[in-house]
Amino acid sequence: MTPVVQGRGLEVECDSAEFYFNAFDARYKSDPDSAAYFIDIAIARAEGCNDGERQVRYLLEKAFLISEGEKSETYSQVSNVALALALAHGDSLTLARTYRKFGTLHNEFSKFDSAIYMYNNALKYISPGRDSLELIKVLTRRGITYDSQGVYDKAISDYLKALLICEDLNFYEEISGLYNNIAIVYKKQDDLPAAINYYHKARELAMELENEESMAICNVNIGLLEKDLGNYAISDSLFHSSLAYFDKSYFDYGIALVLHNLGELKRKEGNNQEALDYYQRSQKYASARSFKQIEANNSFSMARLYVDERKNSLALRHAHHSLHLATELNMKQEQSEANKILSEIYEISGRPGLALQYYKAYHQQEDSLYNEKKSAIINQLKTIYESTQKDAEISLLKKEQALQETELAASIKQRRFLVILSIALIVIFGLLAFMYTKTRRYNERLKWKREEISKQKLKIEAKQQELILKNKDLVKLSQEKDDLINIVAHDLRSPLNQVKGLLSILKMEVNADKKPETQLYFNNIDLAIDTLRGRINKILDVELINADKMSLKLEQVNPGIVLENVQSIFKGQAASKGIKINNLCNGFDKTMKADYNFTIQIMENLVSNAIKFSKSGEDITLKISETSGHIRLHVKDQGPGITKDDRARLFKKYSRLSAKPTANEKSIGLGLAIVKKYVESMGGEVWCESNIGKGSEFIVQFAKA
Template sequence: MNYPKLNFVGILVLIFCMVSGYSRAQDSTIYKLKSSLDTARENTVRVDIWVNLAQEIMNTSIDEATKYLDSAEALSEKIEYRSGLANVYKVRGSMSTLEGKYAKALSSLSKALTTYRQTGDSSNMARTDWLLGNVYSSTNNYNEALRYYKNALEYFVALKDSKSVAALNNNVGTIYHIRGNLDSASIFYNKSLLTYLELKDKEGASTNYTNIGNVYADREEYYKAIEYYNQSNGILKQLNQTLGQAVNYLNMGDVYMHLKDYGKAHEYVKRAMNIAEKEGFGSLLTDQYYTVGEIYEAEGKYAKALEWYRKSELMEDSLLNTEAKTALIETQTRALEEAQKRELEKINEINSERLKTEKLKNSLLWVISSSILLLLLVATVYFYKRARVARKIKQQSVQILDQKSKIFDQARSIAEKNDSLLEHNARLEKLNEEKNYLMNVVAHDLKSPLNQIEGLAEVIRLEKGNLSSTQLECLDNIAVSSHRLSKMINRILDARAIDSDSKSYEIKDIKLRPVLLQTITNFAPLAERKQIDIVKPLRLANPTVKGDKHYIQQVLENILSNAIKFTPQGKQIDISIDLEASRAIVSIKDQGPGLTKEDHKNLFNEYAKLSAKPTGDESSTGLGLSIVKKYVGLMGGDVWCESEDGQGANFKVALNLA
């Protein structure tokens, strides 16, 4: 599915409802507030009016809104009006969120929440929790976003605010959807839908129909998805809301592409494009062009696909340029104002300089005489330095001759050491061959008795009715230990096979996304046991790379296994696929202890033991990453790690595009 469309409907609509829902009749509201400010006598009333004005104006003028908030904050502190101060912090937090200053937003909203708790204002506590959830969602910290949304949900349920409960159920559903928990997402979306239907809120219901459609699409129940998209569009047509209709048509085009009904896929995306072009929805056109490219790629029409992908990039660049021009105009306006201010300051300085002119005349004579003395001093220093340089050159000539003699002696010594090293290296190569032979013999000889141990354990398990719980536990330990030992032996044999070029592989064109998704699925139970979230982008790229499918699977499994081993319980692992020139790069970023400088040196060496330890007492042979390095090298790719001690590790695998 085309995830960005889901994210647009699920999260951004609700943020708009909370932060920007005042746009209707905004001018008349601002006029009334300013008029009431002139007649307000109570200080608390003035504070409330300033806060309301800031909230109305912040979408159009951050600077003007800031002035109102500064006035409200100063007066609230003076008269010790705590509710007014909390409202100031809340609106500052909303404003910082609009600007993308998320750290500042979190600071302001946390202050607001603390003050509301002190005053017992549960309604504003709920709204502040909601805003904090939005900030954490914007920074992809979904665990914290979920916590604050659920806090807000509890408050609004107690306050019997059905509309807010519906909106927050939708938000919680969207977070679960982003994290890949489709069952929980469906539950919360349906809760939200039922409430909106009871409230006869058509706009809210249409949003949920779209989101539920997205869940069915992700489950590959495509006809159910189309049914829900059509229900959403039926409402949106009544409301004459073209943006939502365009999003649904785009989703339906994406679904028909997965059903391989390319004619209908093109038809629905074309409907979406007609709306976007007519209404000027530039960012939506970017997604639509990209989806057309995906449809052509699925049809095998690669030249057409490339053409539409480029159109998508050009549209995105165009939107960025428009934003840059707007920012430039704002910067130039501020620069003009500052220039005018500097001109006034210069006029004041000129007046001040006139008073100083007389003093300068008296000082001029002293300056001239001082300058002459300074020039004489500089000349003396110059000639002294020249004499000193000449002496230095003479000394250096003697030193150079001495160094030449030493270099000759060193060259002779190096030649002798080189002969010794060559002899030593030959001995080491022979020892290494003997070591490899011994390890192969040991590994192969261990496999037979190990298989017998596993077989005997299974035979005993068949008689489990006659065994005590302690005996059954011992059997489980035997199975786990033998499996671990078997895995270790296989890794040793793999490493030896690669070194001896006896391991066969086949380089073919491989679709990267399915291999990565299968790896994530394989390791999902292991991650769940440690309560670790595996987070991937909403639209995961699907490039075709040159490689051996088994090798790619082994590489990704080794790295993801390590990420789970070293990530503490309750944290997350971020996975992405990026395209760079002629390569596809898979990134697997954990939140473990990171790597020291010494760890970086030994990272891909065989049997390397790093300073960090697995967080769940998992075992480690020290062979996994060395095998990864060799497999990636055989496929003509590259692997590296970006990490600092204490800040997690980001492993990156680069493979050549087909």
């Protein structure tokens, strides 16, 4: 039982550690003192359950918390403990994460070289195929550090490497962040069109992801760039779009920020009253929510505006408020600007002593800022120089190594040449002997093959002669078959016509008999005769087509009249099945080049088929469409549709389809074959478009007359 109790105890301890870590995470921003208390408990509990990975993670989070208080020595001690633990107990991925977070901490304190060193170490422990997300994070963080150093080419390079991985893995949120980072670099290089391009990419991706918050943030960034480019109308539209979203989502910081930006925009446009209104609205949100940075910027902007309007007392009040907040927040650039405008206001007000006092403060801060910028530039140049020097040293070493390798390779090559030459001579003599033997055998085999080919040639010629004779017999039989079909069809049609006439006389003679059964019998006999005669006519039509004996009369044909006639022919037959024929081409007055009678037969066949395969309550639609040089006649039904396999043999003679007529109507499979022959003989085209369960549409196309 003891191991179980110990194991359970460890599990509870680790669960407790995670509980306290979550409590720390919830208070990280709002209550740093409470957060510090909870993270210390979480670290102790993680140590109690011997979970090295958690200890490392918690220690690094504590280091980040300490770093925000700018206690650099303490944060460094804590992060060093985390790194030592990771090296002792962590796997490769834990080490990579530890080095990355260590690098981020160094970056926070502007220790850029140390940060780069940490990121490079992190990359050593990453397996690209397995730890792709961690690789993306390291490359992104290293790119941010290069950006801070001003080494923009390396920053862009890291961002693009991370971007390629994200695109392969469809990490859309990370892609959006990288687009923004790339845009920031281009903006710092004053390449505003490139920056706008990447901000637009980020916004398009946010639209695809339906992430309204990201879209609104992108619109603010793009709006600021458009303002700098002088595109005030575009900037105004983007700011208002973001404002609408922030207002809807109760994002007060966003509202205050956008209102301030709108004030800046209106001041650039020369509309001071509207600018003042936006500043004041922004100030209400900023002061109510303690957004002190925005409050300081609003106060400075209003002071500047009141100076322009010679309202010195109001300008003085807002300038002092801006200076107070900038000093509290250690905003050095804003302090400098506030001192400068205060000096201007006191000079205008005729108070030279105070004007001089604030002017001196302004110059002191400008000198301080200049020295900081100069130091940063020197550090950047130093980094670039050291990087370039290292690259040059590496290049020189590579050249020396290449030279040594070349000399060694030349020596080895000479020795190899002598060995290869000796071997080659032996091989050549061996090959010559082998080739002589092989050639002699090949010639003997070739002679035998030629004799075999001669024998086979004689056999093939005999077979070919036999096939010619058989082909003549087949042609003769085919002709006899066609003649027989014509004779039989004609011989059958004459008696049928006589039976049809006799039936008509018989119907008149027994017309007095009003029994429904009698009339039904006559109708069935009449229908059977018409069906048989129709099939005989189709057989004769096919033979006529095959024999190329069709007599075409191409003329100007109005397709609207054709479809009206076909509709009237089949209206009764369709109504008997509960089917409605809709004609959508009434009044069509253009003509096409075709034979009128053949066109009628074509459309009759297509409409007849549509009726066969339609159920009661379904519609058949007739319509006409045009292209630049053709007119198309459409017959569309709501039947079962035609399968892909059936469409492949749709226009072949005697083909049978898988779909069956809805009223068990009979068919010999010649109708569509005749349609295709008729259409093509008139220089037209016919095809079918169909989806299973959604009906079929037959389209016949002729040239315009």
